[in-house]
Amino acid sequence: MRAAAEVTQRRFAPFRSRGSVSSWYATGFVVLVAAVLRFHGLAQPQGKLFDETYYARDAWGLLTKGVEWNYRDNAPAYVVHPPLGKWLIAIGEWAFGYYDVDGDQRLTGHLVNAAPEFGWRFSAAVAGTVSVLLMVRIARRLFGSTVLGCAAGLLLALDGFHLVLSRVAMLDIFLLLFVLATFGALLLDRDSRRAARLHALEAGDGEPTGIPWWRLLAALLFGCALATKWSALFFLPVFALLVLWWEAGARRSAGAERPWRDALRRETGWLALCGVVIVAVYLASWSGWLLTDDGYFRHYRADTGQSEPPVIGALQNLVHYHRQAFGFHSTLAEKHPSQSWPWQWLLLGKPVTVHLAYPGAPWGQAPVSEIMLLGTPLLWWSFLPALAATGWLGVARRDWRAWAILLVVAAGLLPWFYYAVDAHRVMFNFYTAPILPFMVLAVVYVLGVAVGPSSPETADRRLVGAVSAGAYLVLVVLCFAYFYKLFVGEFLPYADWAHRMWLGNRWHP
Known part of the structure; x- marks a missing residue:
């Protein structure tokens, strides 16, 4: 019985390591690297890049009208993404200023007057930097190693794809941040619940009591993800499954005869409450639309001769708005030169050209300034082998960490194959x-x-493995440095630009 108790204690004990204070110094260094890369020259290139045309202006509308607004037509704008990401962009515009040439709209920064591009890109840079911080701490907890945690943060910080998204006013960096933060909160929920279960076992009690605050925080963060982009919904079943899986595993370790049944019976209520939190956060993100009269479709029922009672009528109008937006997303078939398919993404088959300029001479002779939404190639071409190896190790070692990683990747990738094959979106x-x-x-x-x-x-094997891992990290750093100017839009002589087009016409704009 004592051996079994020791095994249970080992399984339930939360991760703790020596040098927790020094780990924060290491974390701080990685985050500093990420911040410098993301904020240096943030206002360049000038003007609105790619979808900044929509999101920077929508953010300004939220600041001034409470809803997205088309200043050129002086009418509410029809948008197809929830407001939260644009509200976050609006924070930077409020703090550092905004200028819209088309609508001749100006805002003086409430904190500092800066280049308007800095204002609308500021929040994305903050989100990118914070996501690197979370990455270090989550990986450290997941793998029980500060070195591996810092390696994960450094790889994310030095990924060109992540860097570009952190330097443009688009929604995807916020979605990344909130999905990652949700996973981190669920990891902490796993730790806290297992620690509570261990305490209950030692005290001779039954089920642990208390409110799962980390799980509720995860629900709040997931609500923020959903309020940024609807594609966050892809992750909801997997996150719910992880909670139940981890709870069932804890019960099994504690000797429960029917761990899955017990987990479903006792955790369904908390998961339902999490659902309420998610819905509440999502609706709160629409408060500007709900509390004003200017939003698109805000009074759809009244405008079409239908009854529109208070509160219920507003929610019915919001449902109609969502139906229209869903129809747009489901049938989006207009061709775009930067479009690509899911089977191309991890192979870097077709990057998005965010910005391209070659002033002063014809194409092929002038220096080129391009921002390419391209992952650091050596890192991205490692993903498929790494995912395959993670799957094999998950089976061979029965390692919950491997399966957690794979489930989240599958949730965010596989649904797009359906839309590509069935809907041709x-x-x-x-x-x-x-x-x-x-x-x-x-x-x-x-x-x-x-x-x-x-x-x-294992000293010899460990030395070989450490040297190999270190060499890989150095090569990723060198690869990032080689492509850096393509990530931030610095001018390159045409010949140097062409040398970086490793996949030829697939990368050409």
Whole structure:
């Protein structure tokens, strides 16, 4: 019985490591690298890049009208994404200023007057930097190693795809941040619930009591993800499954005869409450639309001769808006030069050209300034082998960490194959943004296995693994440095630009 108790204690004990204070110094260094890369020259290139044309202006409308607004036509704008990401962009515009040439709309920054591009890109840079911070701490908790945690954060910080999304006013970096933060909160929920269960077992009690605050925080964060882009819904079943799986595993370790039945019976109520939190956060993100009269379709029922009672009528109008927006998303078939298909994404088959300029001479002679939404090639071409190895290790070692990583990646990637094959919907490589951190986690997981545990018997193997992992990280850094100017739009001589088109016409704008 004592051996069994020791096994249970070991399984339920939360992760703790020595040097927790020093780990924050290491984390701070990685985050500093990420912040410098994301904020340096943030206002360049000038003007609105790619979808900044929509989102920067929508954010300004939220600031001034409470809803997205078309200033050129002086009418409410029809938008097809929820408001939260644009509200976050609006924070930077409020703080640092905004200028719209088409609508001649100006805003003086309430904190500092800066280039308007800095204002509408500021929040994305903050989100990108914070996601690197979360990445370090989540990977450290997941793998029980500060070194591996910092490696994960550094790989994310030095990924060109992540860097570009952190330097343009688009929604995807916010979706990435909230999905990653939700996963991190669920990890902490797993720790806290298992610690509570261990305490209950030692005290001779039954089920642990208390409110799962980390789980409720995860619900709040997921509500923020959903209020940024609807594609967050793809992750909801997997996150719910992880909660039940981890709870059932804890019950099994504690000796429960029917762990899954017990988990379903006792956790369904909390999951339902999480659903209420998600819906509440989502509706709160629409408060500007609900509390004003200017939003698109705000009074659809009244305008079409139908009854529109208070509150209920507003919600009915919001439902109609959502139906129209869903129809737009489901049937989006207009061709775009940067569109791509899901089977191309992890192979970098068709990056999005965010910006392209070659002033002063014809194409082929002038220096080229391009921002390409391109992942650091060596890192991204590691993803498929790393995911395959993670799957094999998950089976061979029965490692819950491997399966958690793979489930989240599958949730964010596989649904797009359906839309590509069945609906033939136009799509872009930035749809992979929310699964990027988890693909990096797969790479670091494999690196950690290659290095192996520390023991006298495995010293030689560990040395070979550490050198190999270190060499891989150095090569990723060098690859990032080689492509850096394509990530930030610095001018390159045409010949140097052409040398970086490794996949030829597939990368040409």
